[in-house]
Amino acid sequence: MRPVAILGIGQTNIDEQWDKSLREIGGEAALAAMHDAGMDKVDSLFVGNMLSSTISGQNQLGAFFADWIGLWKQEAVKVEAACASGAAALRAGLMAVSAGDIDSALVVGVEKMSDKTGHDVTSALATAADADYELEQGISFVGLNALIMRRYMHEFGWKHEDFAPFSINAHANAMHNPFARLHEKITVEKFEKSSMIATPINLLDASPTGDGAAAVVIVPAEKVASLTGKPRIVIAGSASATDSIAVHSRKDPMFLSAAHHSAKRAYDMAHVSPEDIDVFELHDAFTIMVALSLEACGFAERGQGVRLGLENGISLNGRVPVCTRGGLKARGHPVGATGIYQVVEVVQQLRGECGATQVDGARIGMAQNIGGSGATILTHILKAE
Amino acid sequence: MRPVAILGIGQTNIDEQWDKSLREIGGEAALAAMHDAGMDKVDSLFVGNMLSSTISGQNQLGAFFADWIGLWKQEAVKVEAACASGAAALRAGLMAVSAGDIDSALVVGVEKMSDKTGHDVTSALATAADADYELEQGISFVGLNALIMRRYMHEFGWKHEDFAPFSINAHANAMHNPFARLHEKITVEKFEKSSMIATPINLLDASPTGDGAAAVVIVPAEKVASLTGKPRIVIAGSASATDSIAVHSRKDPMFLSAAHHSAKRAYDMAHVSPEDIDVFELHDAFTIMVALSLEACGFAERGQGVRLGLENGISLNGRVPVCTRGGLKARGHPVGATGIYQVVEVVQQLRGECGATQVDGARIGMAQNIGGSGATILTHILKAE
Numbered sequence: 001m002r003p004v005a006i007l008g009i010g011q012t013n014i015d016e017q018w019d020k021s022l023r024e025i026g027g028e029a030a031l032a033a034m035h036d037a038g039m040d041k042v043d044s045l046f047v048g049n050m051l052s053s054t055i056s057g058q059n060q061l062g063a064f065f066a067d068w069i070g071l072w073k074q075e076a077v078k079v080e081a082a083c084a085s086g087a088a089a090l091r092a093g094l095m096a097v098s099a100g101d102i103d104s105a106l107v108v109g110v111e112k113m114s115d116k117t118g119h120d121v122t123s124a125l126a127t128a129a130d131a132d133y134e135l136e137q138g139i140s141f142v143g144l145n146a147l148i149m150r151r152y153m154h155e156f157g158w159k160h161e162d163f164a165p166f167s168i169n170a171h172a173n174a175m176h177n178p179f180a181r182l183h184e185k186i187t188v189e190k191f192e193k194s195s196m197i198a199t200p201i202n203l204l205d206a207s208p209t210g211d212g213a214a215a216v217v218i219v220p221a222e223k224v225a226s227l228t229g230k231p232r233i234v235i236a237g238s239a240s241a242t243d244s245i246a247v248h249s250r251k252d253p254m255f256l257s258a259a260h261h262s263a264k265r266a267y268d269m270a271h272v273s274p275e276d277i278d279v280f281e282l283h284d285a286f287t288i289m290v291a292l293s294l295e296a297c298g299f300a301e302r303g304q305g306v307r308l309g310l311e312n313g314i315s316l317n318g319r320v321p322v323c324t325r326g327g328l329k330a331r332g333h334p335v336g337a338t339g340i341y342q343v344v345e346v347v348q349q350l351r352g353e354c355g356a357t358q359v360d361g362a363r364i365g366m367a368q369n370i371g372g373s374g375a376t377i378l379t380h381i382l383k384a385e
Numbered sequence: 386m387r388p389v390a391i392l393g394i395g396q397t398n399i400d401e402q403w404d405k406s407l408r409e410i411g412g413e414a415a416l417a418a419m420h421d422a423g424m425d426k427v428d429s430l431f432v433g434n435m436l437s438s439t440i441s442g443q444n445q446l447g448a449f450f451a452d453w454i455g456l457w458k459q460e461a462v463k464v465e466a467a468c469a470s471g472a473a474a475l476r477a478g479l480m481a482v483s484a485g486d487i488d489s490a491l492v493v494g495v496e497k498m499s500d501k502t503g504h505d506v507t508s509a510l511a512t513a514a515d516a517d518y519e520l521e522q523g524i525s526f527v528g529l530n531a532l533i534m535r536r537y538m539h540e541f542g543w544k545h546e547d548f549a550p551f552s553i554n555a556h557a558n559a560m561h562n563p564f565a566r567l568h569e570k571i572t573v574e575k576f577e578k579s580s581m582i583a584t585p586i587n588l589l590d591a592s593p594t595g596d597g598a599a600a601v602v603i604v605p606a607e608k609v610a611s612l613t614g615k616p617r618i619v620i621a622g623s624a625s626a627t628d629s630i631a632v633h634s635r636k637d638p639m640f641l642s643a644a645h646h647s648a649k650r651a652y653d654m655a656h657v658s659p660e661d662i663d664v665f666e667l668h669d670a671f672t673i674m675v676a677l678s679l680e681a682c683g684f685a686e687r688g689q690g691v692r693l694g695l696e697n698g699i700s701l702n703g704r705v706p707v708c709t710r711g712g713l714k715a716r717g718h719p720v721g722a723t724g725i726y727q728v729v730e731v732v733q734q735l736r737g738e739c740g741a742t743q744v745d746g747a748r749i750g751m752a753q754n755i756g757g758s759g760a761t762i763l764t765h766i767l768k769a770e
Contacts (some may be wrong), residue, residue: 001484008597021517044625053438057520059512060467063760068636073646075625076761077473079594082445088462092477092573099386101482101623127444132406135442238486240460243450247453261458375448376461 001098003221006233006382008037009344014212014332015183016114022056023068026110029213029337030069033106037217043102045069045076048089049108050336053263054124055116065108075102081240082128083285084371085109086339087378090216091238097218111341117128121209125335128372130246131297142206142286144199144247144373146319149288152254153200156303159202164191164286165309167204167329170284173316174326176356181210181332205287207328214340216347233347236364237270237381239263245375254303256289258370258377259296267298268378274298277381278362279349281342282328283370293368294320297379321359324349343380350384388606391767393422394729397564397719400598401499407441408453411495414598414722415454418491422602428487430454430461433494436719439509440501450493459486464523466625467513467758468670470494471724472763474602476623482603487709494725495598506594510720513757514632527591527633527671529758533584534673537639540689545585548672549576550694552589552714555669555735558701559711561741566595566717590672592713599725601732618732621749622655622766625650630760639688641674643746643762644681644753651751651764652683659683662766664734665705666727668755669712678753682764702767704743708711709734724754728765735769 009025012025020028026047034040047061062076063354086109093105107323125141126317134144153160164204167186169257176178186204194204241261247253248361267273274297282293291305299320313319325331325345329336348354368379395417397410405413411432417426432446443449447461465674466473471494478490498506510526523576538545552571559565579589582690626646632638652658659682667678676690684705685693698704710716710730713723731750733739753764 001486006715022518050444052436053509053512056516057512058510058516059435060630060757060760062466062473062682063630063757064515066627067629067631067760071641072626072629073626076466076627077477077625079477080444080463080465081447081461088447092462095477095484095486098486101386101479101480113443123442124438127438127442130449131441131443132408158446168478213450241458242456242461244452244457245445245448246452257458358497372445372448375445375452375733 002100004094004097004218004235005221005224006347007219008033008217009339009347010036011179011344012212013179013356014210014334017211018114022052022058022112022348025211026065026108026213029215030065030106030108033215033217034377036061037216042104042106044074044096044105044219044356046093046105047078047088047108047338048085048320048336049081050085051113051124056112068124071327081376082371084339084369084376084378085336087369087380090340090343091240091378093218094238104217104219106215106217106234107340108213108215109337111336112211113209113334114211124256124379133246142167142198142201145286146201148247148253149177149200152288155254158306161188161192162306162310164188165180165203166284166287166290167191168316168331170323170327173324173357174330177325177331178327180330181208182330200288201286207285210332210334212332212334212337216340216342216343228244230351231384233350233382234380235380235385236383237266239265240378242376243374244321245372247373252330254292255357256374256377258374259293262377262379263297266381272364272381276364277320277363277366278292279346279359280322281345281367282322283368284323284329285333289370316357316359324354324357324359341368342367346382350382387485389479389482389603389620390606390609391601391732392604392609393418393602394675394732395421396564396599396726396729397597398564399481399595399719402501402596404532405578407443407497410497411450411493411594411598412453414600415450415491415493418600418602425601427489427602429459429481429490431474432463432464432472432491433490433721433724435465435467435470436496436498438507439470441497447533456768460634461750465762468720469724469754469761470721472765474752474761474767475725475728476625478603479620479623482605489505489602489604491600491602492725493598493600494722496595496719496721497596498719499596518631527583527586530671530673531586532602533638534585537673540639543691546577547571547691547695548590549573551669551672551675552576554699555708555712556713558709558742559715561714562710565711565715566593567715578765586671592670592718595717595719597717597719597722599722599729601725601728615736616769617654618735619770620765621768622651624650625763627761628759630757632758639677641677641681641762643759644678647764648682651766655766657749657766662705662751664709664744664750665707665708666730666752668753669708669714670718674755680726701742701744709739709744727752727754731767735767
């Protein structure tokens with residue numbers, strides 16, 4: 001495989017963007033990334049999206065966006081892996097550039113979720129779960145996560161408030177991210193008093209959805225001049241793994257097997273170990289997922305991920321800074337776009353562009369994107385050279 | 386890029402399969418391909434599908450099928466490009482194996498369309514068109530093709546019955562394909578008297594949808610032993626191109642620009658020209674598309690594709706045999722699966738397994754898969770070595 005670098009990044013605000021269409025949101029991030037890369041044409045387009053067919057009545061987003069942003073004639077395709085669609089699109093683009101068949105790829109993660117009512121969006125999101133064996137029972141996506149969280153609390157003896165540091169950290173960091181959905185500091189008291197959604201998951205355990213898009217331009221690393229003034233960001237590790245789609249089919253629903261396997265493959269490919277990771281943009285769709293991700297990726301023992309939050313291990317100067325731009329919890333979770341937001345944020349850290357939430361001396365960063373309740377998980381490791 | 390070969394193929398009947406679920410149909414083709422390849426495990430799974438989120442309420446088909454067929458832990462993802470989803474999934478798998486990151490990929494195209502009413506399916510299929518600028522006008526997918534066909538007839542002076550050979554050829558060949566949706570010979574008289582759908586497209590101009598799945602296993606060509614008794618089938622050319630998603634935005638709606646560009650790239654990559662193609666599985670969703678494909682790929686002059694049918698150029702011993710297993714018209718068109726059916730059929734030709742519809746001495750075959758009304762088009766060229 002020839003090495004590949006990220007040359008440009010772009011992103012939009014995450015919000016209820018009533019004045020902008022799916023087209024406009026995706027186009028805005030795409031053009032921002034191309035501008036950042038200093039390119040006005042790329043060989044190919046890979047779009048990560050989960051919901052446009054159900055919410056916007058629009059499929060074939062590859063050609064749809066290639067048309068809109070002027071990539072006429074170029075190759076374009078959509079990749080879908082539920083909430084891991086963004087990272088899955090990046091990996092598809094990476095493979096094509098690595099193979100040598102194309103020399104540049106624009107990867108866009110995009111989601112427009114506000115055009116339907118909450119009920120319709122909940123139904124659309126539920127397509128990430130097993131339609132035959134989970135949804136037929138009437139459970140929602142947050143319900144599945146609630147079952148896992150309750151069992152975890154029972155098994156390992158944690159109280160609900162022990163998860164508060166994950167959300168507090170994310171909200172604090174999002175204060176400094178102009179693209180974030182939420183700009184509001186929270187406290188343990190506020191966390192505990194928040195409205196219940198599906199016990200034990202309350203509103204401040206859960207990430208807000210929204211409309212948004214993020215994009216990166218990737219090219220062969222050898223084509224990136226070393227003297228641009230910015231560090232060269234290479235994709236040193238990339239891996240994808242799956243687990244059973246239905247939670248009840250897993251040997252241990254409290255272990256993210258696909259996170260473990262994709263992280264292990266990515267570490268091996270990048271020749272690093274968890275100790276080497278300076279910043280980790282993880283998939284905190286719900287606070288329970290922070291604990292499970294930290295455990296599966298080797299940052300905490302089984303059942304002890306929560307402790308890392310309580311002991312200040314996830315803050316900007318902690319053992320493994322997470323959600324440095326707000327995470328899904330406060331930056332927001334426009335589902336198919338999230339995986340690209342994570343990668344964009346890791347690039348910002350490695351470039352030293354994060355201001356008040358910059359991790360000092362960050363050289364190696366990891367992004368992990370989860371589809372469904374852990375069924376598809378992709379891990380990417382970036383290095384600044 | 387390291388060369389890649391197709392080691393195994395599998396397919397299901399195309400029909401209204403009321404007794405089988407999405408899971409079972411896709412799984413059946415997948416396991417058949419792995420059996421044909423003599424493998425019980427592969428590194429990765431790429432699924433081509435267009436409609437499962439709207440029709441079956443199921444997204445994340447990568448993990449969904451990996452789980453069902455026992456590819457636990459393995460990488461899996463879904464690729465979507467409307468009716469070109471199958472070929473787009475093949476190309477994604479091809480890039481990953483070519484890059485060297487994985488050593489084998491199972492590519493499954495699958496569609497389960499019978500679980501909704503005709504009205505719902507028509508709406509779901511319409512998501513391949515431009516939701517903002519075409520669907521808002523109330524036009525259906527067949528309506529868009531009817532506009533193109535009418536203009537083509539006007540522009541080049543063809544009558545409706547001139548298109549009959551395309552359907553007659555497809556139906557005749559499908560008689561010998563046990564997996565085909567339709568086993569019924571037709572005549573010019575029957576073609577002309579068929580029920581009108583959207584003038585000038587009648588029922589025998591249009592392909593039937595259905596439930597079905599097809600699959601291939603791909604591996605590095607160097608890993609295929611030369612003495613298996615079967616010829617080694619390599620993917621010698623692969624390319625994807627796009628055009629504007631809305632038909633009205635094209636400079637010339639009667640020229641399949643994306644077919645032209647993807648075919649040209651595939652010819653160049655495979656070091657062949659149209660004269661070298663022994664068999665061409667093209668995307669005859671409607672008879673007009675046969676004419677436009679033949680013209681765009683260099684088999685006929687502009688406006689003269691129809692002549693190739695009238696002058697016996699597309700039959701088994703013609704200049705370019707097409708739809709040798711029945712094509713979309715009679716084998717059937719389970720939309721996201723179609724691109725893989727085409728590739729499976731080319732492999733059958735190159736292996737010499739087609740019995741009564743075998744093209745003598747076929748060594749080089751081409752498959753072309755169209756998404757939307759020409760917005761995404763992929764061309765693959767296979768060679769028997």
